[in-house]
Amino acid sequence: MAELIERMAVETDPNYGIEPAKRTIEQHLRLGIIPIDKPCGPSSHEVGAWVQRMTGAAKSGHSGTLDPQVSGVLPVALDDATKALTFMLKSDKEYIGIMRFHADVDSGLVLRLFSEYVGRIKQLPPVRSAVKRVERERSIYALELLELEGRDALFRVSCEAGTYVRKLCHDIGKRAGSGANMLELRRTRAAGFTEKQCCTLQELSDALWLWKERGDDSLLRKYVYPVESALRFRRMFIVDGAIEAVCAGAQLALPGVAKFEKGMGKGDTIMLMSLKGELVAIATALMTESEMKAGTKGLAAKTVRVVMRAGTYPRLWKKHEKIENVV
The missing domain is CATH 2.30.130.10 (PUA domain)
Structure with missing residues (x-):
C-alpha cells in the first residue's frame, strides 16, 4: 500500500x-466488477449481456473486447461501476498464445525476433477492426517464448491496451521470411485482474442461485469485486x-x-x-x-x-x- x-x-x-467491504450484496453488485473467464465462441458483448441478465443489472459494460474465438479475462462492470470503464480500458494486458510459422524456424531466430519487438512498435489495425486503419504506436513490455514445437511457438506477451496480438504474429512472421498466423489466444490479465480471479458463467449462475434461493451470498461476494479494486x-x-x-x-x-x-x-x-x-x-x-x-x-x-x-x-x-x- x-x-x-x-x-x-x-x-x-x-x-x-x-x-466497500460492508456493502449489502445489492450495493456490492451495483458497484461491482465481475472478471469472467470468457469461453471461445460468444462475443464479448454477448457475455456482458448474459451477465447483465443473470444479475438483473440495469446496465453493464466490459473492459477490453475479445474476439469470439479468444478466451480469458473479461472484466464486466455492472450499473454504477460502468462509469469507471473508460479508465479501466487503459490498463495493460497480458496474453498467452500459439503462433504458427509457415516454414520451419529455429528457436534462435524466434528469440531474436521476439526481442526486436519489445518496446515501442508501429501497428496498422487489421482490415476487420472497430478503429480507423491508421498506423499507430503501441508498447510491448515483454514477449517471451515458452515453447517451440515444430512450426508452432507458444508465447506470452504483456502489452499496452489496444495492441493487436494477431497483427503482432503476422508482422513477426513477415520478418522471419516465412509468414505466420495466430492459432490460439487467451488473455490472462486485464484491468488488474488475473485468470485466477475469474469465474465462469456457470459458476456465476450457481453463486446467484445460492444467494436468491438459499440467502447465501458468500460465493457471489467472492466473484464480484468492488469497483475500487479495478483502478490503479x-x-x-x-x-x-x-x-x-x-x-x-x-x-x-x-x-x-x-x-x-x-x-x-x-x-x-x-x-x-x-x-x-x-x-x-x-x-x-x-x-x-x-x-x-x-x-x-x-x-x-x-x-x-x-x-x-x-x-x-x-x-x-x-x-x-x-x-x-x-x-
Missing part, C-alpha cells in the same frame, strides 16, 4: 456512506463535506483534502476517495505534492468522472451558492 501524506486529522460521519491510480481522500459537491461536478479545493498518496503529481489521473474508502470520482490532480503539503487554498483536483451517486453524503452548501466555490 502506498504511503499516505496527511494534511489534517478528520473523522467521517458513520451515518453516511459505507465501507493514486488516491486522494476527501472530507465528508466535500463529497456531495464533487458528485455535483465541482472542482475540489485544497481545504477539502484530508490526505493523499505520496508521489502524486500535477496532471496525474487520480481517484477521489471518501474517508471510508469509497470511490467518489475520477479526477485530474491540479497541484504538485509539495503544493498540497504546504498550501492552504487553491484547486487541488478537477473532477473528470463522478462514480458515486448524488445524495450518498449530505449537501452542505446553500442553494444560492456556486458549487465550484464551496468545496
Whole structure:
C-alpha cells in the first residue's frame, strides 16, 4: 500500500456512506466488477449481456473486447461501476498464445525476433477492426517464448491496451521470411485482474442461485469485486463535506483534502476517495505534492468522472451558492 501524506486529522460521519467491504450484496453488485473467464465462441458483448441478465443489472459494460474465438479475462462492470470503464480500458494486458510459422524456424531466430519487438512498435489495425486503419504506436513490455514445437511457438506477451496480438504474429512472421498466423489466444490479465480471479458463467449462475434461493451470498461476494479494486491510480481522500459537491461536478479545493498518496503529481489521473474508502470520482490532480503539503487554498483536483451517486453524503452548501466555490 502506498504511503499516505496527511494534511489534517478528520473523522467521517458513520451515518453516511459505507465501507466497500460492508456493502449489502445489492450495493456490492451495483458497484461491482465481475472478471469472467470468457469461453471461445460468444462475443464479448454477448457475455456482458448474459451477465447483465443473470444479475438483473440495469446496465453493464466490459473492459477490453475479445474476439469470439479468444478466451480469458473479461472484466464486466455492472450499473454504477460502468462509469469507471473508460479508465479501466487503459490498463495493460497480458496474453498467452500459439503462433504458427509457415516454414520451419529455429528457436534462435524466434528469440531474436521476439526481442526486436519489445518496446515501442508501429501497428496498422487489421482490415476487420472497430478503429480507423491508421498506423499507430503501441508498447510491448515483454514477449517471451515458452515453447517451440515444430512450426508452432507458444508465447506470452504483456502489452499496452489496444495492441493487436494477431497483427503482432503476422508482422513477426513477415520478418522471419516465412509468414505466420495466430492459432490460439487467451488473455490472462486485464484491468488488474488475473485468470485466477475469474469465474465462469456457470459458476456465476450457481453463486446467484445460492444467494436468491438459499440467502447465501458468500460465493457471489467472492466473484464480484468492488469497483475500487479495478483502478490503479493514486488516491486522494476527501472530507465528508466535500463529497456531495464533487458528485455535483465541482472542482475540489485544497481545504477539502484530508490526505493523499505520496508521489502524486500535477496532471496525474487520480481517484477521489471518501474517508471510508469509497470511490467518489475520477479526477485530474491540479497541484504538485509539495503544493498540497504546504498550501492552504487553491484547486487541488478537477473532477473528470463522478462514480458515486448524488445524495450518498449530505449537501452542505446553500442553494444560492456556486458549487465550484464551496468545496
